[in-house]
Each structure stands twice: as structure tokens, then as C-alpha cells.
Amino acid sequence: MSLGANILPVFEQLGLYKPLMEIALPIVRMNMFTENTDAIGVVEVDDSKTLIGYNAICFPRPDLYDLILSQVPLEKIHFNKKVVALHEDETQVTIDCEDGSSYHGDILVGADGAYSSIRQLLYEKVSLEGLLPPSDSEDLSLSCGPEANESMIKEIYNFNNGVGGIMGELTDTTPRERISKVMLEEKLFETWHSGRVAPLGDDASQRRTGYIKAMQDAVILTNCLYDLEAWSTHDISAAFAEYKDQRYHHAKYHFEISKTNAQIMRDRQVKLPTCCIA
Template sequence: MEINPAVTFKHDRSVMYSKRPRVVIVGAGLGGLTLGMLLHKADIPFDIYERAIEVKPLGKHVSAIKMCNEQRGLEFSIDFEGHEEEFGANGYMITRPALYDLLLRQIPKERIHLGKKALTMDQGGNGVLVRFSDGTEAEGDILVGADGPYSAVRQGIYAKLKKAGTLPPSDMLPLPFSTVCLVGQTRPLTPEEFPDIAQEQCQLRRTIGTDKMYSWSTYNTAQNTVAYFLIQFLTGESSKENDSFKNSEFGPEAVLAMCEEVKDFPVISGGDHKYTMADLFAWTNKEHISKFMLEEKVFKTWYHCRAVLVGDACHKLNPAGGVGPANAVQDAIVLANLINGLPFHPIAEEIKEAFKAYQDERMPWVKDAHKISQSHKTMVGHSLASNAARYVSKHMPTWLFNRIQARAFSYRPQVAFLPLAEDNGRVRPAPQPSMSVKGPVEFEEVTTYTV
């Protein structure tokens, strides 16, 4: 297929690869895999291209976040009891490898291509073309960038918009960051080793450092492991030290150095054991410990022509609020609904309108999620604002907490082309415009007349 950017909106349905648009997904994170799974169920052709050579790898009900101190004492608890009655389902902690495995099982193996680092992209009225570092290419009708905060697809889109003078100034700025995160997960443990393992519910504990610029969290999983993540709050100097790593994962040496720095941090096991982070590291395969920059930004531009962004590629949220993965999945649900609603052999303008509807629906909720992640980051920080945030959370009236929860959990998007989940929550779901989008077959049935 010949791509000619100069004819960006030439309307020619005849050059489509198939009746349904072929979707090229760059990135096999949660957003990319969820979208691939849904497109597969909608019988829409797609391929996923991932730069890594492997996709790195269900849960226990969590009813509270327990805020603790370095003396292993409980300061206060943020409770989530009653979620099933209010919102139709309880919250669960699921490890990322378990969720990845669940999604991968829904996608044909031949649809996922590993070791594919995207270098350049072209798009026009007749389709998209992506070139990879190994010399191969991928062609299709729609390009989805699900390739993380330093998305190659986003860089390709923004380069064209910047050249045309239509990229918002804020989108030109680099990703800001103020924290670094260390994450890991132990091998399966016994209740004798770690008493929390025996608990039916997930014990999510967050500890705030007294005289150190760290907070750290642990929680037990349904696989009898203990997952953990530590957040380091950067100062001006430490931010400069970490700046050179911001475009990629930290290497093994940097991971081990951070482990050494935090090894004596106290850990609560649910029993009398006086564990520290060193014990969790000893129970963990070193390949299962990672160190990442925690960038934070909601971009204004999510699409251009036939290319669109999902997840961290268009909104990078601080993990302190735990809302980043959920929003990537919600992106995929809404985008899948709208791609499925495209007419047969859609033209570029129709694809662009679907992308606009996707961003219009998701943007307000992403901005809310960004505020949530910011508030949680503040709560586990070390500033005066952090102390104030913890005081407010500890003494917040029940009615106000319930009101905040109602807003946060009212958005419960569903897949329009699959059987709907029964929603018996007392708090009704917020409007979901993409749910009303019909597939092309349904559309044709409505508009076909018998003569």
C-alpha cells in the first residue's frame, strides 16, 4: 500500500484491507492487550507489536488502605466496605502478571509480535504504515499507540502537528516527574513465613517514612505472594541524578542500589515477625524487581488522522492512586466500542470522528483520575500539604467520603457488543456515550428498506 501524507483525507473506501478496518496496535501493555482482546471478540482484524522480547508477567478483595508508621503501628484506615452494595462489585487487588496472563489467553498467539521497536510511522487517507527497527513494516487502516509514556506513536503524531503549527504548547513540554518507584513481588509464601498470607482479604498497608523521603506499600495476593512498591520523593538534586534514566527502565545495577538503600525499612507481616524490606527482597527473584520513573501528565492531543493513543501514551498518572491501569483498560473499552461502530470500509474522516468521540468521553474521567492520583501522592508525601491531607483523610465525615467515592466509581464502562454485566449497585452508572454506538451490521439493518 502506498501512503501519501499529502492526501490525508482523500475519501477512498476501495483501498481498505478488509470490510472491517485493520488495526495496528503498538505496545502490549494492559491497554494494548485489552484492546486486542476486545477487537478479537468483535471479529475486527488486528496485530499487536511489542518492543520487548517477552510480555512480562486473580486477586483478593481489598476493603481498606491501612496507613501505618515506621513503628509498625496503624495511624488510620481508609475503608471501602459496602462497595458491592453501592457500586455492584467489590474492589480486588490483582497482580499485573496474573492480569497479563488472563488477557494473553484471550488473544491468538499469532496476533502478538515481540521484539518490534517502532521507529517511524506514516499515515494518510488510504491507511497507516509503521516501520520497525528490525527492518519490517506493518500496514493497516488504524494505528493505536499503546506504547507507554515515551510513546513512539505519540512522537510521530506530535512531530507532524508541530510542523503544521497545530500542536498545543503544553503537549510540547517534556514529561515532568518528581518520584521514582521500586516494585516487586515475592515467591509464594506460607502463613508461617508471612501471616497476612492466611487472610481472606487483601491487607494493603502503606507506611510513611518519618525522616526519609520515602513511602512504601505491601499487600498479599491470591497467589500467596507479597507485592510491594516503594516511592522515593525526589528533591531538586536527586531529580537531576535520575534524569538520565527517564527515557527507559533503570538497569539491574540501579535496581540493586535502590534495594540496598531501602533494605532496612520496616514491613508489617500481620504477625510478630519484625521483617524489613530486605526479607521481601530475599524472597524475590531479582528479575521480578523493577525501578521506574513516575512521570505525571495528561496530554491534550490524543489522536490525529488515523492514529490514536491509549493509556500512558496520552495520560501518565502517578501510581500512588492506583488508577493508571484501570484507566488504560477503560480507554480500550471505549475505543473498542467506537471502532466496532465504524461503518464498513470507513473513510479517514469517519475514523477521526470516532477518535474525537473517544477522547470526549474519556477526558473528563481521566482528569478526575489525575486529581485522585495527585491527592494520594500528596497523602504519602512529606510536605506540610501531605500532613494536612492525612489529617483530612483521617477525620473526613462519612457522608463526604461516600460522595467522593460515588463520583469516582460511578463511571463503570461496559463493552457494547458483548453481553452486559448486571449492574445492581445503588449508585447508578454514569452515562457512557459509546454504549449507544451500534455495529455496522446493526446499522445496515436499520437503514435497509424493502421495495
């Protein structure tokens, strides 16, 4: 996983930049290869910190999870919960979980991924109110699971890995539970909030650059909520609307770029070079 100057200032503001750098390595160059590992060229980025204040960095994703979790009191985290219903009134929003437990608060932010149960429950509510756009009611396709993993591993096993070996050398040394295959079609949703509920990140739009955009979404949403002087449903809805106003055009821009690139590669049968980050 990698992060750069478009989100690292947030980690610095939160006091997490130094701990993050302890688990990360700076990216100093990108070596480009063809699928046959023939060298195309090198992009030197070791002067990034001088130019823009930060080096791009890379690190194991689980290490970032551990770092963030270490900053949150354990009593505020509840694992193995599946939300099956949500209810709103003028003072709060409540979620019901599959195990019979319930939780309530001023707002509910759905950050549980592209096939978010929060977004699905929200859309059911908005649909009953006759306010859900037809495009948001279209189903998304999803392909995943252990069977998909094994077939993928066999298919790519003898592929060049870009650094002189084969992909099988990487899959053989990676715990099977850390390997996943997900085929996700990209989609830009129009409904980003209703009442006291708002999806965030992939809940609002599926994009291949989703994790950084989701972090940026969280920053903007936090700032919009920070400015609130009252917590009525009307005030919260206004803050959510401001959040969408600030983020939607960014999401649409990246969605269109990604869609265009995918179409070019599909129609022109473009072979992408392999990128090895050093």
C-alpha cells in the same frame, strides 16, 4: 495488582471474570499503619459485593498477562518489535519496525507506555504540520535501570513492610528481573489523536492510577469505533475526537487531584500511612 467495580464488568462481558477470579483473592479489609507499624485503623470492605456487585480483588500482575494472552491467537502477537516510522494515507496507516518489517491497518492505537514511540512519532508528524501545542512538546524526565534498582533496594532494605517484617524480606525473595524503579513525572497531553493514529492510556496522560484508566480508555475507544459506519480518515478522526471528548475531562480531573495531593505532601511534609490489604 488490584481491580474493582469500575472495570470488572468489562471482564465479565468478555467472559474473563470467572478465570480472573481463579487467580485472584478478594480484598476484605485494609489495615492502616504508621511508618513505625503502629496501627491507625481498619477499613472493612467485605460487604462490597453486596453493595456494588463486586469485591475488589488482588492478584499477581503476570497472571493477568497470561490470562489475557491466552485469549489472543499467537499469530496476532509480534514480540521484540520497535516501531521507528509511521505513514498514513486516505486508506490505511503503516508502521515500519527496526528489523525492517512493516505492518498496515485501518487504525494505529499507541498503547506502549508513558514514553511511547507511537506518541513520539505522531507528535513529530503533528509538529511538522504546525498543530502541536507547546505544552505537548516539553520533554518528560525518566530515571530507571538496574543501577537505580540496586540503590533503591539498599535504601529501603530495613524499612518496615507494614506486616511485622522488613522490606528486605520481600526483595530477597523477588527475582531481580521482577523489580523495577521508574521515576515518572505526571503530565496531561492535549493531543490525543491525529488522522488514523490515537494514543491510549499512559500514552495520552501519565497518571499514578494509569492501568485502570487505560482499561477504561480502551472500552470507550472500542465503543466509539464500533459505531463507525465507514472507515475513511474523516470518519476515524471523528471517532477519535469523540473518544477524547468522553475521556479527557476524567483524565484532567485525576491529574489535578494527583498533582494537588503531591503538592500537599511536599509542602507540608506529610507522612503517609502504610496500607496493608488483607
